[in-house]
Amino acid sequence: MVADGDLERYRLLPGDVVFNNTNSEEWVGKTAVFDQHDGVFVYSNHMTRIRVIRELVLPEFLATFLHYLWSAGYARNRAKRWVSQAAIDGPTLLKFKLPLPPLPEQQRIVEVLQAADLKPFHEAAEKADLLREMAAGASLSGRIPEAWHDANITEVREASLLRNKILGIEGETTDLDWPIVPLLAVCTLNPKLHPDVRPAADAPVTFVPMAAVDERLAAITAPEVRNYAEVQKGYTPFAEGDVLFAKVTPCMENGKAAIASDLIGGVGFGSTEFHVLRPDTRLILAEYLLHFVRQRHFREQAKAAFVGTGGLQRVPPDFFKRVKLPLPSLPEQRRIVESLRHVAPQPFRSAIEQAKRLQSALITEALSGRLTAAWREQHAQALAEAARERDARLGAPAPQVMVHITEHAPTERRTDLARPRRQALIEQLSSFQHEVWNTLRFEWRGAVLADDPAAFEEFCTSPQTAWRLEGFAAGREEVRRALEQLAAMGLIRKMSLPRPNPNTGRTEYLTAFRPLREADDGSRPEEDTALADAERLARELERRRAPEAR
Template identity: 30%
Template sequence: MFPATWRSVSFSDVCLLNPAFDSNNISKDTNVSFVPMSAIDETTGEITKADVRQYKEVAKGYTAFKENDVLFAKITPCMENGKVAIARELINGIGFGSTEFHVLRPTEHILKEYLFFFLRQPRFRKRAKSAFTGSAGQLRVPESFFIRTRIPLPTLGEQERIVAILKQADEIRRLRLETAEETQKLYSALFLEMFGDPTSNDKHFKTIRLDRLGALDRGQSRHRPRDAAFLFGGVYPFIQTGDVANSDGWITNYSQTYSDAGLAQSRLWPRGTLCITIAANIAKTGILTFDACFPDSVVGFMPSQHVTSEYIMFVLNFLQSAIEARAPKGAQMNINLQVLNSLLIPVPPKIVQQKFTDSVLGIRNEKELMNSSMQEIDVLTKSLVSEGFSGKLTAAWREGHKKQLEAVASIHDKILVTERVKVAIKESVPEHRPWMAQTDRMWVKDQMSELQFDVWTAMRKWKGTLIPSEHLDEFMATWPTEHLENAKEQVRRALEQLAGLGLIAKISLPNEDGEYVTGFRGFREDEFSRMADLEVLGEI
C-alpha cells in the first residue's frame, strides 16, 4: 500500500509518450544534438558522446526529442542493460537519436529525475522485459506498455526529497567507480616508472626469449566434440579466452567445470599460472587464482627463477597490440605458440621485479577492498530505490509535513482528473494482431494443434490467472500430458503461441515478493481484445 497522499497513475497521465516533433521555425541548417544508442552510458545513465548534426541530416528516420525529455531504450539487450537518460544540454534544445528510443516528456506533475530513477530500477526493467513483442534479437517494449503500466506518484515536494536522496547515493557510487578506474591506472604508471616502455626497452635491459624465461605450453581439450555433455559438470574449474580477457589481470571467477572425464582429456594448471590467449582475443592475460583447466586457445606460462608472473603479464600487456598485429587476418584471428616463444622480453634484476610484484599485489588488495565496498554501496542503493518508490524512505519527512501534503494531494487529484494527458499511439494495429475481437478469431481455433487446443480448453476452465512458475504442475494435471516429451516446455510454448494468436491474455503482475512475473488468463466476459483491456485501464 502506498501512503495516503500518493497516487497510482499511468505513465500516460503524467508524461507525453513519443510526442510529435514540431518542426516549425527550424531551418534545415540548424545544428542539433545527435544521440546514437552507444552514446548512453548504461552505468551512469548519462549521455556521454553526443554528436552535432544539421537538422536536414536527421529530419527523417530518427527519433526526435527536446531538452529534459527522458530517453528509454526499448530494444533488447539495451533495455535490460539500463540505457535510460535525461536529455540535457542539447544544442538549440533539440535532439535526434536512435529509433530504438521511447521518449517520455514529463508534465508538470512529475519531476524528470523522479521518472529517470523509476525507469532505471532493475525491477521495472524486468517487468518491461515481460512485455516484449517481436522476434528473437528484435524484441522491443511496445509503447502500449507505458499506457497500461502504473507509476507511484507522490506530491512534487516529496518527489524532490526522494530524488535528492537517490542523487546522493548515485554520486557516492560514481565517485567509487572513478576511484577504481584511477587505481587501475596505477599499475601501468608504476611499471613505466620502474622499467620504462618495454616496446622500446628505453632502459636497455638485457632481452631474452620468452620460452627461456619459463615453461610455455598450450592448454588441452583433446576430445571431439569439445562440448560433449559428459565432459562437464564436475569439480574442476574450466576457463576459456573470454574469462581471461575479462579478468582485469587476475582470474577469480569461472562459469564452467570439467568432470573427471573432462579432466582426463585436459590438464589441470596450478594457481599462479599466467594465462595468455592466442585465439579470438589475442595476447590477453590473466593470472589464475585457483587450479584450472583451459583449451588450446589459451597458453599457460610458469615463470623460472629469473622473472615473476606479474612482471611478464604487464610486459605482455604493453606488447599486446604488436602481438595482435602479427595475427593472420581471417574469420577468427589467432597466433601460434611460436609467436610467443620468440618474443624478446627485457629482463631487469629479479629484486626489482619482486618489488614491482609486491607493489602490484598491494594495489590489488586495495582494489578488492574497494570492490567489496562497491558491492555494499550497490546493496544500499538498491534498498534506497526500493524504499523511495514505496514511501518508506520519506515516511518521517511526510509525517512532519502531513497537513501541507494532504492539501496539496487534494489539489493534485483535481488536476489529474481534469487534465488527464491524451496519448496518440503511433503503432499501427493490423487486423491480424492479438487484440482483434475474439469473435473474429474463430477460424484460428480450427487451425490449432491438438496440444494448443488442449491448453486453450484448460485455460477457459482455469480460475484466475495462471502463473507458470507457480501453477504449471497443477494446471497440467487437468488433462493427460504423460505422453508429451518435455511436457512443461511444450505447454509453456503453447501458452505463448495462444497469447500471440490473441486467444488468451498474457500479462505481467507482482508476486508476493514484489517481483513481476508473467501470467496467462482467459479473456474476461467484458472484454474481447487487448485493445479493450487498454481502454478499461485508461479509465482507472
C-alpha cells in the first residue's frame, strides 16, 4: 500500500521508464516504457522510475539502451550480488553514459527496432505451451490409447502389481487402476548429500544458478563449474536424476523446473531457491514427476500455499506433504513421457533464440550508429539542426571523431585448426582485459591508433565505443597496457601504420592495435598476417622513396 502523501512520489505517468533494479539475476535489468493512460499506477521498491527530458531523449530509446547494457553484460558486471539475487542501485545507474543522437535519429532507431519486435514469436510459443499443457493434462489423467493398452496388457499388469506391492495397496482394487498416492510416498524432499559422495575440496562440481534453468524447455541450459569448497555451504545439494523445482516467486509461477543431469561426479549444487525432489525409481520416472509438478494447476496450488511477504514469497516444504498424484505403472509412465516429447517446445525456443540473436545484433548496430548511417546522410540538414538544439540544451557540443583509419583486410584462408591454447589464455584474462578486448573486437571494429592522442582518447572514453570500460576507473596508460598484454598473448595484433606528417612531409609510423580476423563459427582462418602487414609497409616505403630517387 502507498500512503496518500506518497502517491505522487511513486506514481507512474505515461512515458516513464521503469528499470528492474533488484530481483533474481534473470529479471534485473529488464526495462520497459509505461504506457497506461487510464487509472493510477505506482511502482514497487524493486524498480527505478526514470522520467526523461523529452526534448533530449525518447523513453523508448532510453529503455532499449538500458536493457541492452544488461543483456550485453555491462550493467550485469556492475550489479551487487548475494545468493541468487542481484541489484543495481541508483548511484550506479547514474554513472551509465548514454549515446545521444538527435531526436529524429532516435525516432528512426526506435521505429526500426519496433519493426523487429519478437512479440509474434512469443505469442506463437505461448499458444504451443497451452497446447502442450492440454496434452500433458490429458496424459496425466489417464487418457492412454486403448490400442496401446491392449498391446502391452501383460507388461502393464505385472508392473502394476509390483507397484501396489511396494506401496502396500491391498483390498478391492483393480491392478490396472491408477491409485492416488501422496507425492512424498514416491519421492524424497530435499535429501541431504550422502557423506560417501562428497568430493574433495578442490574438485570441480556442477553448479546451477536459478538463471541456468529454462522454464520453457524445462531444462538446465547454462550450468556452471565451481570448486566443491565454494559451494559446500550455503547452497542446495542434489544428485543425478533429481528434479529441481523453483520455490520462489516469480520463478515458480513461470514453471522453472528441470531434471539434474550430466552432473560432474554425479552430484551438484544450486540456488537455495530450489526444492529438490528425488524420485523412487521403483515407482516413478523423473520425467513423469517433472511433468506433474510443471502442470499449471499444480503451480496454482503451490502459489496458494506461499509464505512470506513482498517479492520473495516461497513454497514451504509442508506444501508437498499435502500433495497427491495419480500413479500409473512404469510402462504407462514411459508411454506418457514419450508421447509428450512429440510436443516439445524446442523448435519454438530455437526460433526465438535465433531471433533474439538477430535482434541483439540489430540493437548493437543501432546504438553504434551503423544502422542509420545511410539514413543519416539522407537527412543531414534536419539532423544538423536537431543536433544544434540538443547541444544547446546540454550546454556542450557532442565530441567529434578526429582520426579515421581505413585498413585493408587481406583475404582469409580457413584452416579449421583447434585452439585449446588460445582458449586457455582467454580464461586467464582479468575482467578489465576482457572488456578492453571486447571493446576492440565488437565496438571499435578496426585498428585503434594508440600513438594518436585524439584517436586513443576516443577509444577510451567515447560513449558509443567505450561503454564497456566504464566503472573500471582505468586511465589511458592502463588501457594501453592491457592492449600490449593482449598483443603479447596473441589475442590481438600489434602493428605499425604509416601516416604522412603535413608539416615535415615525412612518413611517420604509429603503433596501432587491431583484432585478429576470425570466422563467425569460431574456427580458425589465416590469422598470422604479420608478413602481409610488413609487405604493405614495404610497398608504402618504396612508393615514397620513388620521388626522392628521381
